Amino acid sequence: MTPRHHLDEVTIVGYSAGALPTALAVVAAAHLGICQNCRESLRNADAIGGLLLAQQQSSTMPSTVAREAMLAQLATTQQDEPRQHHDHLRNNDPDALPSPLHPYFGSTFSALRWRMVAPGVHRIRATHVTDGNLMLLRIGPGKSVPMHSHQGNELTMILRGSYDDTLGHFSPGDVADLDCDITHQPITSPGSPCICVAATDAPLRFDGWVARMLQPLIKL
Structure with a gap:
């Protein structure tokens, strides 16, 4: 599995x-577990953050000692790729x-218990996430x-499964990282349902009046 759409x-x-809401952080962690490209970017971000922290902590130290501390922090960060991101790759069980x-x-x-929220659309919400909305969605083939x-x-x-929208074709492992500048209409591919994990930190904004009326019921 080689993702084409990244964080x-x-x-x-x-x-x-550690600044993401829990819901977003969970989806990010799932993608990091299968995406070498994003893990490399995370290592770089960790290294920069480590250098900044070391610089703050050593502001009162002699310059030579401070430099050595920063280099040691950078070397440690680059070597210690977080194992939690790829532990589940060892499990080849398709279930x-x-x-x-x-x-x-x-x-x-196979143990998931889906709830229908619209014809062809099923959902499971993570009810104990308080900062953000985290859910699994199963959308039937050919649905928009x-x-x-x-x-x-x-x-x-x-x-x-997979879907297409104005941003391209999204298949297993791909992540759609969207903000308020994006308007789109995903359409699932024929053949099999599209199952995805989705997180939001604010409600969606639907264009159609029917969807807006139903939004309080389906809680999207």
Whole structure:
């Protein structure tokens, strides 16, 4: 699995700093687990953050000692790639969910208990996430999500199936990292449902009046 759509650099820096809402951080961690490209960007962000922290901590130290401390911090950060991002890659079970999702949805696809929210659309919400909205979505083949934009940020990772929108084709492992400047209408590919994990930090903004009327019921 080689993703073609990746996390935005701002998201990676926020993840490195521990500044993302829980919902967004969970999806970011799931993508980092399968994406070498984004893990490399995370290592760079961690290294920069480590250097800045070391610089602050050593502001009262002699310049030679401060420089050595910064170099040691950089070397440690580059060598210690966070294992939690790729531990679940060792599990080749096609029924297994990515390990960052286990505390919120369980460990397997087969154990999921879906709730229908619209014809062809099923959802499972992570009810114990208080900062942001985290959910699994299963959308039937050939279905279109209503045209919408975003009042905040949306982070969606494809787990099974695929969809297309104005940003391209999204298949397993790909992540859509969207903000309030993006308006789109995903259309799932024929053949099999599209299953994704999605996180938002604010409600979506639907264009159509029917979708806006239903929004309080489906809580998107």
